[in-house]
Amino acid sequence: MDKPAEMSQKDYVEDGQNKLIIKCKFCGSKILDKKSAKYIMQEKELPFMQQDTRKGGEVQIETINQFYHVENMYTFENIGFTHTVANHKYLSCADCYAGPLGYYEIDTKHSYVALTRVEHC
């Protein structure tokens, strides 16, 4: 994929928060209101949205380093939470199955949305 590994901060971040409304890339479902989440940089591995089933059971992952940090899950406009996998729940679009868009930490109850996996508008 020729998606840029890192997205330009100035286009998406203002005062340390998401400058724009966050939507699902596939169906346009609204995920976050503008200025409702904190921009953070951290390295985290996430499974790809589309898995190549020919590779037999092994989950293919990529490293992502730009996230929106959401402390309270009710800040989300629309979002899905998967069943728990090793102390996480993955986040999905609430209207289609697209995901993981990020993850939710059981211990802290904080959510993290990957910038590269959502639409900014």
Place this chain on the structure above:
Amino acid sequence: MAKTYDYLFKLLLIGDSGVGKTSILFRFSEDAFNISFISTIGIDFKIRTIDLDGKKVKLQIWDTAGQERFRTITTAYYRGSMGIMLVYDVTNEKSFENIKNWIRNIEENASADVEKMILGNKCDLDAKRQVSKERGEQLAIEYQIKFVETSAKDSLNVEYAFYTLARDIKAKMEKKQEASNPPGARSGAHQLRANEQQRKPTSWLSRCSVL
């Protein structure tokens, strides 16, 4: 941080396996993402934000899929739930008959004043239909629960159902709030007006309300 919503309602989707609860949870149940990573893990719950008469309402909707084969849903699952969608499949007689069992399960485990609604799902599959709309309506009358036939596939009445259930919960909550906190006692301004009325009871009605 300030609360950015007016109400938060926890809702459950309940019914036999295969009636389409997960399809009701998602707006687009097309095959596009059925092979995705998410669908193999399964969704636990989702958050949806809706506007109800100018109020911002957050719905936390739990899918009980996977648990229903035990025929009962545990008390922990019901805890705090304010609304329940009882789902059957109009092409599956057994799932309709089991609605009564689910209602019993709710009565045993959920809060007594939980709002309920019955959904007859898959109404797009008319050729395979085993349960008539009339029977669904009859059951709903018997239990005094609202009823609607839905098609998650065609997005028919699914939105309507969630709005209806949410609106009923909101109305019930507002009624409760009013009962425990009558309008007259809410603010200083109202209080003053109430006092004025007490001082000069002009009508028979206002005197009656003081008593």
